[in-house]
Amino acid sequence: MGALILARLGMERGLAENAVLAGSGLTLAAMEAPDSEVSAEAETAVISNLASTAGPGATWGLDAGCRYHLTTFGIWGFALMSAPTVRAAVDIGLRFIDLTYALTAPYADLDGADLRMTFRTPALPDDVACFILQRDMAAVHTIQTEVLGRGARFRRVTFTQEPASPEAAARFTEVFGVTPEFGAAANTVVFDPGLVDQRLPQADERTTALAQAQCRALLDRRNAHAGLAGQVRDLILARLRDVPSAGEVATALNLSERTLRRRLSEEDTSVRTLVDEVRATLAAEFLASGSLTVAEIADRLGYAEMSSFSQAFRRWHGVSARQFVAARTP
Incomplete structure (x- = not known):
């Protein structure tokens, strides 16, 4: 599903199917099959095609991340949605992160007393790495708003990259609802401490336990x-x-x-x-x-x-x- 989202984004921006999928070995028909699986290498090839077309300093990665909804992630998204709290959802999400499309190997720690997620910069060309960071971080924000409601915001967002223009900076602010700190030491999102331990609207312990069991089974199958x-x-x-x-x-x-x-x-x-x-x-x-x-x-x-x-x-x-x-x- 992740590569399909990316392909559709590229085609909406004027790329032909063969151009957006060049070097990936993928086809739209194959990706549209419900049981299709796409390797990280193939997905990275699609991202590389998008990044090279978008050009330096583009924010296409943010646009992509806004399209990664809870339903995009299947049983993994279901496990997060039914978790008891944001803190628990982050823990579940990271334990089964290999079931997602994240290429930034995120991890959680504490920033003082605040829950923070840090996203590693992939060892890829700068334009590809920037696209992936934008996508993965924007996707986490999209998931948070779907779980908690559109008023939910991160307390703080930091990027190591600098925006290419005032228009690009404005797009970051529009997506995250806060103005990120650019040129920072790490790529992070810090959760609002008032929301971290609040019970989620669709929390259900039995349901999330069932979903986590399915995540484990799926991960075992893939491994x-x-x-x-x-x-x-x-x-x-x-x-x-x-x-x-x-x-x-x-x-x-x-x-x-x-x-x-x-x-x-x-x-x-x-x-x-x-x-x-x-x-x-x-x-x-x-x-x-x-x-x-x-x-x-x-x-x-x-x-x-x-x-x-x-x-x-x-x-x-x-x-x-x-x-x-x-x-x-x-």
Whole structure:
């Protein structure tokens, strides 16, 4: 979704699809698929195309960050929205930051008694690094306003970069609602201490626990591509509507079924378990994104009967799909 947002921004600004996606290996059609995943390298290539077109000192990164809504981030955004407080939301967000599009490796600490997030400058060309910093920091502000309301502001915002013009400086102030300190030692946002421990409007401990469990499962899946289990997951993902049998998986991997079972057992899993994990994770992710109906999700995951999908979803997540959707609806 993140690269798709960037591509659409570039095309709105006059870039052709092949120009905005040059060097990324991406296509709009592939990115529009609900289960698409984009590497950091591919996303950086798109950002590089945008930054070079925008020119030095541009604020396209801020414009991009304003388009990264809670719903953009799927289950990660759901976990933040249902967190008890801003402080808890920051903690959750950073624990699962690898599920987002952030390329600045942010971390939280205290500025005196105030909660502060610091964003590292990526080791990339200056124009690309500036775009990414603008985007990631503006996205955090967008999320804060969606969680707390449009009146929410950071207490302080600092950038190491200097604005290229008074117009650029004004755009920073417009986006953040406060005038940043430019030429600072670090890129930071400091939260209003009066808001940090205030209970969030949609706080729900059960819901955020469920969402965090899904974040952990999704992160585990993304980190598992190195082993045999990762290869099996890839085969399952390629045939969601017609999940391969253990025999078909073994054939695709040039293994006997016995060897496949043994090697997966050494990784504490099985083909059946991996099918369940993939379906459970994607079901929650699709529902959180709101991009598909429950019936469409059931079909995409290979369930001919809604009743079978409903039973499986309750077994995976402890609630019905309808309850899962209702819990995330404001």
